[in-house]
Amino acid sequence: MNFDFIQHDVNEQKAKSRYRQLVCNSTTSQGNEIVINGKSYLNFSSNDYLGLNNHVEINKALQEGADRFGVCSSSSSLVTGYHYAHQALEADICQWLNKPKCLLFSSGFAANLALFQALGKNQESHFYLDKLSNASMIDGAYHSKAKVKRFNHNNIKHLTTLLSNAVDSPNKLIASEGVFSMDGCRAKVLELAQLSKSNQAWLYLDDAHSIGVIGDEGQGSNHFADVDITMATMGKAIGTSGAFLTCTEDLHEYLINFSRHYIYSTAISPAIAWATRKSIELIQKEHWRREKITELSTLFSQLLAPEIELVSTESSIHAIIIGDEKKALAVSDTLKKQGIWLTAIRPPTVAINSSRLRVTICANHNTKDIIYLAECINKAIA
Numbered sequence: 001m002n003f004d005f006i007q008h009d010v011n012e013q014k015a016k017s018r019y020r021q022l023v024c025n026s027t028t029s030q031g032n033e034i035v036i037n038g039k040s041y042l043n044f045s046s047n048d049y050l051g052l053n054n055h056v057e058i059n060k061a062l063q064e065g066a067d068r069f070g071v072c073s074s075s076s077s078l079v080t081g082y083h084y085a086h087q088a089l090e091a092d093i094c095q096w097l098n099k100p101k102c103l104l105f106s107s108g109f110a111a112n113l114a115l116f117q118a119l120g121k122n123q124e125s126h127f128y129l130d131k132l133s134n135a136s137m138i139d140g141a142y143h144s145k146a147k148v149k150r151f152n153h154n155n156i157k158h159l160t161t162l163l164s165n166a167v168d169s170p171n172k173l174i175a176s177e178g179v180f181s182m183d184g185c186r187a188k189v190l191e192l193a194q195l196s197k198s199n200q201a202w203l204y205l206d207d208a209h210s211i212g213v214i215g216d217e218g219q220g221s222n223h224f225a226d227v228d229i230t231m232a233t234m235g236k237a238i239g240t241s242g243a244f245l246t247c248t249e250d251l252h253e254y255l256i257n258f259s260r261h262y263i264y265s266t267a268i269s270p271a272i273a274w275a276t277r278k279s280i281e282l283i284q285k286e287h288w289r290r291e292k293i294t295e296l297s298t299l300f301s302q303l304l305a306p307e308i309e310l311v312s313t314e315s316s317i318h319a320i321i322i323g324d325e326k327k328a329l330a331v332s333d334t335l336k337k338q339g340i341w342l343t344a345i346r347p348p349t350v351a352i353n354s355s356r357l358r359v360t361i362c363a364n365h366n367t368k369d370i371i372y373l374a375e376c377i378n379k380a381i382a
């Protein structure tokens, strides 16, 4: 049979408790309740960290953007797809993160592929990636022509060794996530920035989970150091969709001229770009959203039974390491019966024997939700 690996591979996933399937979310209301197959759950798996999705002012801005610019950009940015809404959003982001230039992409995945492929022009480029970097960074790096080395997670010493052993290359890039998606830990941004400088390397941070949440105005990793290149998706804390990349004028010009992901792809919806401006305005001024995440996260870690292995972090993401994938699935199923939606994260998303519950605590949760969550987890795991 043609392509008979398809059935074989899927069956193998099932046998390993790694099978994935889509669930349709039929939620219509605002907040952190989700409705799946007609049943309502408290959602602790969302990346809407600041609770901005469905915000009335952002929705209103979306409507205004649609009225002014249309929903669709109708072509690539380089043809006629680049609208005033895009330009204005880029300018807002530059000001927010204090960067010279910003470029919009249709997704964070595409932005990562674009960046690594552009900088990995040939073997003279050397990339140093944290081992726990997102799949899109890894794909981008390995699909480029650069030499790729991976350093142990958040291990500055290992990175230093790799850098000092390397043959001298004029084009070095150190890359990491700003806050890691699967354990919520923050990268050692200041050390990475210093190491980049002393090695004449550039620092690239993927701030998918930092933007909005980290920093006094939600500016992410750039709150701690001047990061050469930053990428962030707009589909998580920002509550819209698409992604941006900030960089120097030269790199901006280079990407516009050479990045296939940018050139051969339709520009993001100008209505969404317009809505995103409103979202960023709210992120900068509504400090209570970040304070709420911290307050509820502290409460959560205090309420968990002491034998539960919680990775403690300053972000919205809190991982409870279970280990075995069957057990992680069983705990997740038990919680579902109690009205809590908490996805079990299994290999290959995380390393073997590190299956976990990835709890996200958002600004639209409340104390009662957290108390209930902790009670149910304590019972399900103990």
Ligand SMILES: *Cc1c(COP(=O)(O)O)cnc(C)c1O
Pocket: 106, 107, 108, 109, 110, 112, 134, 136, 177, 181, 206, 208, 209, 233, 234, 235, 242, 243
């Ligand atoms: C979600 C995510 C992405 C992808 O962003 P999208 O806009 O969803 O494509 C990239 N990197 C990291 C670390 C992510 O968590």
